[in-house]
């Protein structure tokens with residue numbers, strides 16, 4: 056295979072890995088603080104992407120043309136709205152079921168995901184058809200032989216990695232992060248330390264959902280399309296990534312995200328005649344990995360949370 | 362037992378059996394009217410009537426009396442229920458569409474009973490119910506068009522193939538617990554449709570034709586003749602679906618009340634303790650998972666023959682969630698609950714066409730409300746009654 | 756100097772009643788102890804004060820302010836700190852992070868650093884191991900972290916639940932000495948213990964809890980000399 060094509064695959068894999076890691080980190084944060092799986096995460100991401108898209112339409116409608124202004128507006132509105140949605144879900148659907156069997160939260164959020172998906176399909180104007188997401192980033196490209204490196208891809212990946220690093224610093228270096236980790240390790244002792252438990256849970260859900268919104272916008276900018284069903288597969292991939300990394304471990308989630316993207320890329324390279332099978336291949340490997348290491352790759356050694 | 366009877370403040374104190382038989386007859390008449398109702402107003406009125414009746418039965422203690430009747434006279438009651446199901450089919454006679462709906466509901470019920478064994482009894486989630494149903498349907502499509510296998514055997518083949526493909530998932534599902542095994546079946550449920558769509562051999566997004574059912578030379582595409590009237594050919598499918606549903610129900614009930622069911626229950630409640638008491642947890646899980654998938658596969662195979670044309674779109678993840686909704690709405694482990702919920706989830710949107718488009722939304726919201734406010738379901742499972750030999754008392 | 760007043764407290768878990776009509780007072784600037792055997796309900800009383808298990812009935816006031824059933828972080832905000840039973844480290848955090856969490860509601864970084872230095876003076880051993888994961892410390896070292904963590908908030912009232920649990924006699928003795936010195940800094944102490952002799956030796960006043968009922972109280976000296984109480988509850 057020629058180097059150019061390989062480079063293209065690699066660039067694509069890194070892009071996907073960043074997106075998946077952003078989604079997986081959310082799953083891991085939620086699992087960390089509450090020991091729950093919030094499966095609606097992918098559909099919350101979709102809501103983020105649609106909020107961003109709607110914001111863009113609004114920005115254009117009031118006559119602002121500058122793509123950078125539009126981009127900032129899209130990001131701010133989308134992340135804020137989605138973060139609020141995440142906190143609301145935690146407050147009204149997840150916390151009330153905290154003492155019920157853990158499966159119930161998975162079930163309720165699975166159903167919520169369906170409700171969000173169907174809500175957008177049925178009630179967003181022409182919601183059942185894909186929407187063309189605007190290209191807000193410069194598309195200049197650098198030709199390296201048969202491989203072309205596009206500016207928008209570079210910006211997206213850098214921004215995504217910056218967000219991941221930022222989240223990591225937030226968790227490990229700030230007072231808020233200290234509280235989140237404390238709640239994750241021992242809810243009751245965290246309360247005794249004077250931590251407002253409910254608040255920290257809501258903030259954690261807001262942060263995870265904000266990260267998902269970012270990933271949703273990234274996805275829209277990369278593929279120039281958003282649709283009501285985009286969250287289902289992304290959520291499932293994020294969930295699997297978090298699980299193979301070892302739930303509750305932020306590094307595991309990042310590792311899992313890139314691993315999944317790597318598997319998809321390998322699948323696409325190895326099965327060029329049927330690249331549609333790449334997801335089937337990636338999930339097949341993930342399921343096999345889970346059968347082999349049922350508690351994830353990292354949790355096997357140290358099962359720390361967050 | 363005595364308590365229940367005394368608690369019922371029914372003014373005219375009919376014996377439980379009489380009350381039960383009247384209730385069954387009323388349900389049959391109601392079902393017949395409902396399936397035939399044409400206008401949306403009529404359907405809505407009937408739904409309202411059913412809700413009121415259900416609420417009233419709860420309030421007046423009628424439902425307690427019915428429970429008593431079911432326990433004390435299970436033979437007579439079950440016989441009456443089967444008889445009224447047959448009566449409804451005979452009464453519908455020439456009506457294609459209502460018969461199709463009834464059969465679809467019964468086949469969904471078969472799949473839901475399987476899910477209930479996995480989920481309600483054993484505590485193993487399976488979010489790929491529609492995929493296993495679809496495996497059955499695709500099996501019957503391939504076998505009816507390319508081979509001369511007798512269709513009745515094809516039903517079994519559908520169940521068998523579903524079980525075999527399920528076996529691929531068994532290792533990760535059994536080795537992992539809770540969330541971890543959930544992701545396995547979710548992934549399978551989501552990818553199944555993708556797989557069918559990209560697969561040329563299985564017809565891609567357009568799907569496949571399925572041949573009709575044929576029992577000992579009787580082709581199901583011919584309407585049977587009853588007293589000189591030719592009836593809808595769907596009567597055949599309705600009868601076979603009823604037979605299947607009754608068989609699945611009886612078998613599942615047997616399983617639930619046997620020592621095996623006890624083992625499944627204890628695996629759900631506490632895996633570690635079960636293992637300590639010498640229950641083979643892995644075997645129990647494999648059994649439950651396989652049993653459920655076989656039921657889904659058989660039901661799917663017959664479903665494919667009945668609608669004669671299948672496409673990936675009928676077996677999506679949302680459909681799997683719809684099946685889970687049946688189990689959850691009815692009540693975990695409650696077989697009659699599944700039956701009631703199958704009626705609600707399958708029939709109501711079919712009759713109220715405005716709802717058809719909104720059904721995934723409607724039932725997901727309904728399940729959310731149920732989990733928040735009535736997690737035990739509409740017809741909660743009673744306290745387990747274990748009597749070796751399968752006969753139950755309370 | 757602050758005080759806690761508890762009036763006619765009833766607390767239960769689900770259906771099991773644990774505390775029945777308990778009334779007591781923790782006097783400012785003193786060590787008040789609560790003695791009782793396993794399962795008497797001592798920890799439950801502390802949980803009630805902290806709002807972790809809100810009482811069914813009764814009243815808890817701190818310096819006259821009603822805190823009955825208030826959320827835990829509010830109670831901590833009122834100047835109460837707790838050294839919980841079993842020490843309860845955050846095992847995957849370092850010693851200094853654990854200490855830092857003790858001062859979670861303190862916003863002044865300089866003050867936090869100053870307090871941490873003071874803890875390290877009291878327990879030089881912790882200074883050496885400030886970057887070690889708390890979960891890997893020995894039981895005795897964890898006890899030090901737990902006490903230090905309780906002091907980090909600069910509380911007016913300190914609730915201590917069985918500090919001597921699982922410690923060797925030498926450590927126990929050292930712990931009691933430190934608790935005594937905490938009183939000298941003006942902090943009101945409510946000490947829950949089973950170790951009768953050593954607890955009464957440092958306490959000013961004591962209560963005896965048995966089966967959820969208060970069965971005896973008095974100055975530490977009276978309790979020490981009360982042969983009947985001794986025989987009945989600490990035999």
Ligand SMILES: Nc1ncnc2c1ncn2[C@@H]1O[C@H](COP(=O)(O)OP(=O)(O)OP(=O)(O)O)[C@@H](O)[C@H]1O
Pocket residue numbers: 768769771773791792793794795796797798799800840949
């Ligand atoms: N979370 C809980 N749920 C139900 N019952 C509980 C719970 N916690 C404690 N109990 C019960 O409350 C009673 C009192 O427990 P508590 O922990 O207050 O005792 P204690 O006096 O602190 O005992 P010890 O000296 O052993 O620590 C016990 O019978 C215990 O079983």
Ligand SMILES: [Mg+2]
Pocket residue numbers: 797798799840916917
């Ligand atoms: Mg205690």
